[in-house]
Amino acid sequence: MSEKKKKISFLGRIIFFLNSVFAALLLLSYILPYAVPKSFPILSVLSLLVPVFIVINFCFMAFWILNVRKHFLLSLFVLILGYSHVTSLYKFSGNTTEPSQNAISVMSYNVRLFNIYDWIKEDHIDKKIVDLIRSESPDIIALQEFHRNQEAAFSFYPYKYVALKSKNEKTGQAIFSKFPILHKGSVEFPNTPNNAIYIDILRNNDTIRVYNLHLQSLRINPQKEEFSQKNSERLLKRMANTFKMQQSQVELFEINRTKCHYKKIILGDFNNTQFSNVYKTIKGNMKDAFVESGKGFGKTLDYPFFPMRIDFILADESFTVNTFHTFSEHYSDHFAIKSVISLD
Incomplete structure (x- = not known):
């Protein structure tokens, strides 16, 4: 293996390690709504960072797709698992309906x-x-x-x-x-x-x-x-x-x-x-x-x-x-x- 390929492989491992860390943090965030603040105050603070974890996992997924690596499946799996979290953060289109007379x-x-x-x-x-x-x-x-x-x-x-x-x-x-x-x-x-x-x-x-x-x-x-x-x-x-x-x-x-x-x-x-x-x-x-x-x-x-x-x-x-x-x-x-x- 050439020196250049070794460097790329080493860098890839570092990036995938960071990807794994933020994927784990996003997974952890899925249980945060069940963490009672009086018992787990630090976990409650962590809930403020959930939008960051979601965006970072999207970035990692895009990075691996552009580099044609199957590593993108990690973030994709975690994001799909937390579909309700993702959709409560960002909505691609607003679904509007006609109001009734009782609106x-x-x-x-x-x-x-x-x-x-x-x-x-x-x-x-x-x-x-x-x-x-x-x-x-x-x-x-x-x-x-x-x-x-x-x-x-x-x-x-x-x-x-x-x-x-x-x-x-x-x-x-x-x-x-x-x-x-x-x-x-x-x-x-x-x-x-x-x-x-x-x-x-x-x-x-x-x-x-x-x-x-x-x-x-x-x-x-x-x-x-x-x-x-x-x-x-x-x-x-x-x-x-x-x-x-x-x-x-x-x-x-x-x-x-x-x-x-x-x-x-x-x-x-x-x-x-x-x-x-x-x-x-x-x-x-x-x-x-x-x-x-x-x-x-x-x-x-x-x-x-x-x-x-x-x-x-x-x-x-x-x-x-x-x-x-x-x-x-x-x-x-x-x-x-x-x-x-x-x-x-």
């Missing part, structure tokens, strides 16, 4: 206090957010990180539920509706401004509960975080603690949800991905509007390193998801999402 358009948006602290260096962000919602005119809009200074700006909605953490607080969650609100309430989470609020509406002869859920924030700022070994360890520990808090919050949410026998729609910022135990628990048998009718990566967080989908619209199985759209307007660190959902 409801819903929208969810973490508005980041309407840019009150000028995180985005652009004028009139608060007005642009309101104008976007007014132009889209969803029947129901759920807003996370709402600031009460903007309450009057949504006067074009006849019904509302604005829930602030306390009388002295100016921030909280809000739901604005075109339908009368029969009942409303809040699921309080301890030691945090996050919570879940809900309204019950009457749509024709059906009572529907709409949740606005905002789970504990990871508080990761890639522009400010220093990824040294010491700080990375501190960040990892902080994220693990956040996932534990999220699980406790989901448990409180589940207590409320199981007591409600109405049809349900869940809107909100889960601060976790579709590959997590938190998402698996909340979703249950519900339909994920992006998976049903979305297109592309469905990225909802302005995070530069890889696409993160942490904002969701979920609907009971008795609904049909007609359309789903992720907005590109950069008025927050989140992107708004909207869906049209019909009662079967």
Whole structure:
């Protein structure tokens, strides 16, 4: 064997070893939704990297195909095995259907206090957010990180539920509706401004509960975080603690949800991905509007390193998801999402 062939063979072994490592990590990620954060906090942190593992395995597969090597079968097998993971990350085309007369358009948006602290260096962000919602005119809009200074700006909605953490607080969650609100309430989470609020509406002869859920924030700022070994360890520990808090919050949410026998729609910022135990628990048998009718990566967080989908619209199985759209307007660190959902 020539020296050149030996070098190529040695390089090929190294590449295949790395391929095997990332294939194993992707396989491991398939069990992450079953890993309870309180028991396996580090595994929960690993769930954030699932999009990276999927993309890297696609790259390895393409590399081996271009080099006409059967090694591509490893990543291909792992990707096929996790088909549901792959399709929840990227949708090649959005399946749209005609809404029924009972259709409801819903929208969810973490508005980041309407840019009150000028995180985005652009004028009139608060007005642009309101104008976007007014132009889209969803029947129901759920807003996370709402600031009460903007309450009057949504006067074009006849019904509302604005829930602030306390009388002295100016921030909280809000739901604005075109339908009368029969009942409303809040699921309080301890030691945090996050919570879940809900309204019950009457749509024709059906009572529907709409949740606005905002789970504990990871508080990761890639522009400010220093990824040294010491700080990375501190960040990892902080994220693990956040996932534990999220699980406790989901448990409180589940207590409320199981007591409600109405049809349900869940809107909100889960601060976790579709590959997590938190998402698996909340979703249950519900339909994920992006998976049903979305297109592309469905990225909802302005995070530069890889696409993160942490904002969701979920609907009971008795609904049909007609359309789903992720907005590109950069008025927050989140992107708004909207869906049209019909009662079967």
